[in-house]
Amino acid sequence: MVAPTETLTCQDDLTLENLLQTPEGQRIMSCIQCGMCAGTCPYGEHMNYPPRQIINMLRSGLLEEVYQSDSLLNCVACYACLAKCPRKIRLTEVLLPLVKEQMFEKLPEVPKELQSALQNTLRYGNPMGLSPLKRTDWIKSLGLPVRVLQKDPKPVDVLWFVECQTSYYPRGQENSRAVVRLMAALGIDFAILGNEERCAGECARLVGEAGLFDTLRERNIGVFRKYRFNRVVTSGAHAFDAFKYLYPSFGFDYPLDHTTTFFADHLNELKPKLARKLDYRVTYHDSCCLGRHNGFYEEPRALVNAIPGVKLVEMVHNRVNAICCGGGGGGMWLDTYYKSKGMERLSDRRVQEAVATGADVLAVSCPYEISRFEDALKTLGYEKKMIVRDVVELLAESLRE
Amino acid sequence: MTNKEPIRIGFYICHCGTNIAGTVDVETVARYVATLPGVAVSRDYKYMCSDPGQELILRDIQEHTLNRVVVASCSPLLHEQTFRNAIQKAGLNPFYFQMVNVREHNSWVHTDRLEATQKAMALARAAVQRVPHHKPLEVKKVPVQPGVLVLGGGIAGIHAALTLAGGGQKVYLLEREATIGGHMAKFDKTFPTLDCAACILTPKMSAVRASSNITLWTYSEVVKVDGYVGNYKVTVRRKPRYVIEDLCTGCRECVDACVYRDAKFSDEFNLGLGKRKPIYMPFPQAVPPVVVIDPQTCIELKTGKCKKTCLEACGDRHAIDFQQKEEIVEITVGTIIVATGFKIFDARRTPYYGYGVYPNVYNALEVERLVNASGPTGGEIVMRNGQVPKRVAIVHCVGSRDENTNRWCSRVCCLYSLKLAHLIHEHTRAEIYNFYIDMRTPGKSMEEFYTRIASEGMHLIRGKVADVYPDPSDGAQGRLIVQAEDTLLGRIVKTPVDMVVLAVALEPQPDAQDVRRMFNMSCGAEGFFLERHPKLAPVNTFTDGIFLAGCCQGPKDIPDTVAQAGAAAAEAYALSCRGHIEQEPNTASVLDDCSGCKSCIPLCPYTAISFDADRKKAVINEALCKGCGTCVASCPSGSIKQNLFEDEEIFSEIEGVLAC
Incomplete structure (x- = not known):
């Protein structure tokens, strides 16, 4: 198996000017121009300047030309180039965001959906533009208690960072309700930040909006500092990455889990409680952040396999080779833009592989994927053939009532 | 005792051209050392190791009645012996000498002239204070036992053994498999000449068998090594093959008679592409030409309840012995040549190439067997699905030049890929697509070979393959898409092919670390056995009397392997002929x-x-x-x-x- 990438945190003070003098720059200088990055990129064929060319332009001092192109708007931050690079160049983490930042400044026009998502995130702390005061509305219909630290600030074991999709979108809220039921079943002492929580900002950083990301990070870390807790667990695969790679240089030093890895760690306690047989044939889609970027390939599969009755089947592209849903790096808000360029939606490409397995459930572990895949299934007319479920939703469904 | 005489030290610092003098102020060092107690002469000189340099020491010893000498120059590894010889010539005990390394430890690693000079002075002072305490010592001579152990019966071991045997040396050739021949016996043709591997290898294999100076033990492993250069005691385990080698004529009537009418067990020699019976000969030209019984599949050895038709067929020859036990033998040899070879990279470690998932993805060694007339398909390139490929992709650098797997270039893959491109095309007329990063064809006649194969009309695509997956439009017929960036065109290519050949890397044997410990050798970071010096002692190890040959030291082609095996044999031969070593x-x-x-x-x-x-x-x-x-x-x-x-x-x- 390909080893997960080194868990290096990103340095904030890297710029395109000083990059080549850093250890990461030395790696870039060692690039052998093999084209693995471009070949594995899901949108590689739509880029005038795929990653290999960007490295070449950087080394030749011709990077300015790259800014004039929209190549990197097509980067969905899926970590495929980083995971397979034979020189271990941290493209998705370091070089591409820096180039995107410059490109973003020079773009004649930011695609509308993306623009409003970024503006909303700045104003309201979530890309949907919904009121921060409504962030905890999903709890009301739940029927189980959820402690909100703002109201009840005493120390807690697990601080659960819910994230935006899972707070606001109806289908995301189902994911959150499932998390609560599992936490309750395991007797975990947990609490959420409630209306004080803001988007973790990973997409803003990876689309090239470093300023917006800095604002969000500062704000969230300020809120973290107000409370006492032992660990952070988040439902957001992208939030997980933000906390793991982008927050530590700003003082984030809490033990960290994604809900998937958290429940995988508690699998022994959880297993006896998974009593309801689910007669599903499931295929699991590796989230880019959890899979390629962090090497969590087996944990979500172990959870799915622990559910009685479930049969797990694999897609052609799985684990390190999984195809991105297309939602990362701002891709979530670029579907219209991609369509205008005649590009296939990656979520469409992915669900076709999922349907080809004969599975009836597409299991996911990143909140973006639910809406993207459900939409793709509908567009392609597969909505009767296959449903999309987060791994935690499947677990909760199997819980003894 | 010389201790009573007044100490008179001669100090010499070498310029080594500008190697030392460029960074260290050698005149200042010499002037400084002259002021130290006990120093009678202190000089600097352009090349101390040159004849005039040595003469200078000789003359000073006589004229100034020196009784200790210190030379500040390069590493003692290079010239300690030179200077010891020089002072011995002047009548002094050679151990009244101390060497100071002001090159590797000083001038080559520092840039500040003042600090480097001060460091040289400190190092010189240390030697000058130490050398008065030196005592006269004597070099001891230890006899070298006759006999050489050659470990591994691939082309390296075979060539080393034959060279030594030809010179009259007694050789034990040990091989862990049932036959000698190694990887080369599995190859079809060899680059750059495209001559048949078996045609050039099997005469050497037969020569091993015919040589009265070679004791050939196949199916045998070393379990323990004791002793020292000139006198190694090696314990060997001879695994039971359940066939008495001396009695078996290699007629294979037993194989025909086996109760299993059809061969149904995976055939190791053909990498599982063919089948064999529990009693089998690894391949037609095996040496020794003797069958072997696999205890994992033989009914008699598993249950004791077989009709033993093989025994019947063997008849009066009585070569089959189900009671055979493993044998532990101890031998004494003077020197050892380690030629344990390599293993090929397991392509499942690069999961995106689909090896072990899609049946039409092969590694290059499997394809050698498919092309070979004595292989499982009789030389027809027929894939696992029974079809002959019309389009074939060859993927270079699988497990090579990659920080995620192996960092090194495996050196032979570009050339064997070109060879396989030619052979597959010759057998099938298929379109061949070679996906490479850099085409590396160094060595005599290799670039000419590249030109020849390229001109035959191969598709050469510069780009590392990123993905291999079933063609979605193909309806499970087995066609695969090979995806890469053609970096010269700047385009993503998705090439539909019937067969994918992975040019897998050469890796150290999985038990190389055990062998390393047993023979007290060193390994480089990549796990290949380490030579004593990369240029000047390429077949020596850090243990005296143990030499390296072939791919256990690093990936190399057949000509280089044979050259290295000859060199290792010469080193072993030299020790043996001298009859003693100086310690x-x-x-x-x-x-x-x-x-x-x-x-x-x-x-x-x-x-x-x-x-x-x-x-x-x-x-x-x-x-x-x-x-x-x-x-x-x-x-x-x-x-x-x-x-x-x-x-x-x-x-x-x-x-x-x-x-x-």
Whole structure:
């Protein structure tokens, strides 16, 4: 198996000017121009300047030309180039965001959906533009208690960072309700930040909006500092990455889990409680952040396999080779833009592989994927053939009532 | 004793052209050392190792009645012996000498001239303070036993064994498999000449069998090595093959008679692409030409309830012996050649190439067998789905040049890929697509070979393959898409093919670390056995009398393997012919006040220390001791001393280096 990438945190003070003098720059200088990055990129064929060319332009001092192109708007931050690079160049983490930042400044026009998502995130702390005061509305219909630290600030074991999709979108809220039921079943002492929580900002950083990301990070870390807790667990695969790679240089030093890895760690306690047989044939889609970027390939599969009755089947592209849903790096808000360029939606490409397995459930572990895949299934007319479920939703469904 | 004479030291610092003098102010060092007590002469000279340089020392010893010499120059590894010889010529004991390394340890690693000069002075001062305590020592001679062990029966081991045997040396050739031949026996043709591998290998295999000087033990492994250069005691395990080698004629009537009418077990020689019976001959030209019984699949060996039709077929020859047990044999040899070869990269470690998932993805060695007339398909390239491929992709650098798997270039893959491109095309007329990163074809006639194959009309695509997956439009017919960036066109290509060939890397054997420990060798970071010097001692190891040949030292092609095997044979032969070795007298010895606590015994990496039960004291075997000093440092009562590293020598040296 390909080893997960080194868990290096990103340095904030890297710029395109000083990059080549850093250890990461030395790696870039060692690039052998093999084209693995471009070949594995899901949108590689739509880029005038795929990653290999960007490295070449950087080394030749011709990077300015790259800014004039929209190549990197097509980067969905899926970590495929980083995971397979034979020189271990941290493209998705370091070089591409820096180039995107410059490109973003020079773009004649930011695609509308993306623009409003970024503006909303700045104003309201979530890309949907919904009121921060409504962030905890999903709890009301739940029927189980959820402690909100703002109201009840005493120390807690697990601080659960819910994230935006899972707070606001109806289908995301189902994911959150499932998390609560599992936490309750395991007797975990947990609490959420409630209306004080803001988007973790990973997409803003990876689309090239470093300023917006800095604002969000500062704000969230300020809120973290107000409370006492032992660990952070988040439902957001992208939030997980933000906390793991982008927050530590700003003082984030809490033990960290994604809900998937958290429940995988508690699998022994959880297993006896998974009593309801689910007669599903499931295929699991590796989230880019959890899979390629962090090497969590087996944990979500172990959870799915622990559910009685479930049969797990694999897609052609799985684990390190999984195809991105297309939602990362701002891709979530670029579907219209991609369509205008005649590009296939990656979520469409992915669900076709999922349907080809004969599975009836597409299991996911990143909140973006639910809406993207459900939409793709509908567009392609597969909505009767296959449903999309987060791994935690499947677990909760199997819980003894 | 010379201790009573006044100490008269000659000091010499070498310019080494500008290697030293460019960074160290050698004149200043020489002037400084002249002021130190005991120094009678202090000079700098352009090349101390040159004949005039050595003459200078010789003359000074005589004219100035010197009785100690210090030379500050390069590493003692290179010229310590040169200077010891020089002062011996002048009538001094060669161990009244100390060498100071002001090149590798100083001028080559520093840039500040002032600081480098001060460091040279400190190092020189240390030597000048140490050398008066040196004692006259004698080089001991240890006899070299006749006989060479060659470990591994691939082309490297075969060539080394034949070379030595040709010179009249007694050779034990050990092979772990049932036949010699190694990887080369599996190849179809060899680059760049495209001559048949078997046609050039099998005569050498037969010669091994015919040679009266070679004892060939196949199906055998080394379990233990004791002793030292000139006198190695090697314990060998001879695994039972359940066939008496001397009685088996290789007629294979037993194979035909086996109760299994059809061959149904995976055939190792053909990498599982063909089938064999429980009793089998690995391949038609196997040496020894003797069958072997696999205890995992033979009914008689598993249950004792077989009709034993093989035994019947063997008849009066009585070659089959189900009672055969493993045999442990000890042999004594003077030198050892390690030629244990390589293993191919397991392509499942690069999951995006689909090896082990899609049946039409093969590794290159499997394709060698498919192309070969004695292979599982009789030389027809028929894939697992029974079809002959019309389009074939060859993927270079699978497990090579990649930080995620192996960092090194495996050196032979570009060339064997070109060869396979030619052979597959010749057999099938298929379109061939070679996906490469850089086409590396160094060596005599190799670029010409590349030109020849390229001109045959192969598709050469510069780009590392990123993905191999089933063609979604193909409806499970087995067609695959090979996806890569054609970096010269700047386009993503998705090439539909019927067959994918992975040019897999060469890796160290999985048990290389065990072999390394057993023979007390070193490995480089990548796990191949380490040669003593990358340029000047390429077949020597850090253990005297143990030599390397072939791919166990690093990936190489057949010509280089054979050349290296010849070199290793020559090194072993030279030791053998001389009949003795001279041993550096830097050995340790146990003093009378040893308390017999035995704590030093398990620490010795060379198992040189034993316990004398009568005297209740530790004893060090001088022939085994390598002078590492571990026992000296560990002895709780300070009862072990080591020549050239006695306490007063070391303390004076430390005082010297620290004094200002």
